[in-house]
Amino acid sequence: DADVTQTPRNRITKTGKRIMLECSQTKGHDRMYWYRQDPGLGLRLIYYSFDVKDINKGEISDGYSVSRQAQAKFSLSLESAIPNQTALYFCATSDSQLADSTDTQYFGPGTRLTVL
Amino acid sequence: KNQVEQSPQSLIILEGKNCTLQCNYTVSPFSNLRWYKQDTGRGPVSLTIMTFSENTKSNGRYTATLDADTKQSSLHITASQLSDSASYICVEPGGAGSYQLTFGKGTKLSVIP
Numbered sequence: 001d002a003d004v005t006q007t008p009r010n011r012i013t014k015t016g017k018r019i020m021l022e023c024s025q026t027k028g029h030d031r032m033y034w035y036r037q038d039p040g041l042g043l044r045l046i047y048y049s050f051d052v053k054d055i056n057k058g059e060i061s062d063g064y065s066v067s068r069q070a071q072a073k074f075s076l077s078l079e080s081a082i083p084n085q086t087a088l089y090f091c092a093t094s095d096s097q098l099a100d101s102t103d104t105q106y107f108g109p110g111t112r113l114t115v116l
Numbered sequence: 117k118n119q120v121e122q123s124p125q126s127l128i129i130l131e132g133k134n135c136t137l138q139c140n141y142t143v144s145p146f147s148n149l150r151w152y153k154q155d156t157g158r159g160p161v162s163l164t165i166m167t168f169s170e171n172t173k174s175n176g177r178y179t180a181t182l183d184a185d186t187k188q189s190s191l192h193i194t195a196s197q198l199s200d201s202a203s204y205i206c207v208e209p210g211g212a213g214s215y216q217l218t219f220g221k222g223t224k225l226s227v228i229p
Contacts (some may be wrong), residue, residue: 004159041221106162108159109158110157110158
């Protein structure tokens with residue numbers, strides 16, 4: 001079974017709709033992240049959470065919100081989707097036992113979101 | 117803002133051949149540099165994390181090198197296999213006081229029979 005799972009894997013929606021992407025992990029990690037990947041660009045951080053009560057904005061948080069329901073679950077919401085949010089979205093986790101700058105991030109399989 | 121520049125953008129090699137991918141980074145002071153492999157339609161998977169004290173680090177047929185003076189890293193793939201076809205992404209930390217990583221755009225490697 002995969003350690004980091006994302007649902008749905010693919011989603012097509014219309015402009016203005018509210019969308020929620022979900023991420024679950026069984027690695028027991030405290031830290032979770034949401035990234036987006038666009039063609040020709042590197043992954044960019046949307047939000048990250050170091051524990052259930054600690055949520056932080058990343059580089060490109062505008063238009064997104066998150067919820068950390070439990071240590072194992074981290075959801076990303078698009079309150080009113082727009083076409084330029086069409087992208088591949090990845091959830092990741094890391095182990096808080098290691099030093100901040102060297103812990104490995106483990107990525108989920110991704111959600112391909114298309115906003116028409 | 118930290119930047120990571122990777123070259124080449126794409127590369128096609130024959131199965132069994134070796135290849136080297138390049139990464140120029142900017143973060144200062146240096147703490148670590150990471151290489152990830154991303155198969156098409158999948159999430160990135162960590163290949164190696166290099167710290168300041170390491171100028172060479174191997175993971176099977178993958179060998180990463182680091183030159184802190186020129187701020188360059190390379191990923192050498194030996195005896196390539198079809199399964200090596202993927203994007204290889206160089207990643208640096210966001211700098212002192214930041215936990216945000218800066219991801220390169222990646223080098224897309226295609227290994228052909």
